[in-house]
Amino acid sequence: ETGVTQSPTHLIKTRGQQVTLRCSSQSGHNTVSWYQQALGQGPQFIFQYYREEENGRGNFPPRFSGLQFPNYSSELNVNALELDDSALYLCASSLGVGGTEAFFGQGTRLTVV
């Protein structure tokens, strides 16, 4: 296993609600990236956190926000959920920025109804 854990594993929410997903990075890793994977698609980069600061963002609206804590764990928050937000949300941890392998957690499967 990668040592990257995500919670919860599955979640069902109603349109308009807010959700918080959590990720514990691999020991010693200070960088966490979040990806959204819709059914039949490859993962899409949402944003990355490096040492508690956002360090790059993909093409996602501001209702997708995040946080990284001093222990390098991270949260992804999504406000005003839409049906199209239904997806597998993956977090990946790595050491530093650029050049090191990223290890993925098992993902959180979010269903918005």
Next chain:
Amino acid sequence: RKEVEQDPGPFNVPEGATVAFNCTYSNSASQSFFWYRQDCRKEPKLLMSVYSSGNEDGRFTAQLNRASQYISLLIRDSKLSDSATYLCVVKGYNTDKLIFGTGTRLQVFP
């Protein structure tokens, strides 16, 4: 145009077959290239990095052609356990942002 393009498949092949996947990328500044494997409803896992000189790991061979912006993966002597989705991935310089293709699904049958 997508940044990374792959044939989604599925590729249905018998055990023992050789199968090749191709991928093209649009950003010539891309620096690092990978193949990831993703099993059904699981997270992606790094299969191998791809280098211009080509690299081999057992039954798997990866090639990169920077001039054509083309990446390939060859699987020889396919096993049932190779059934999965294979994701072509590129990364820019000094960034951890991974850009994934949609994946190519492989189904190996007995």
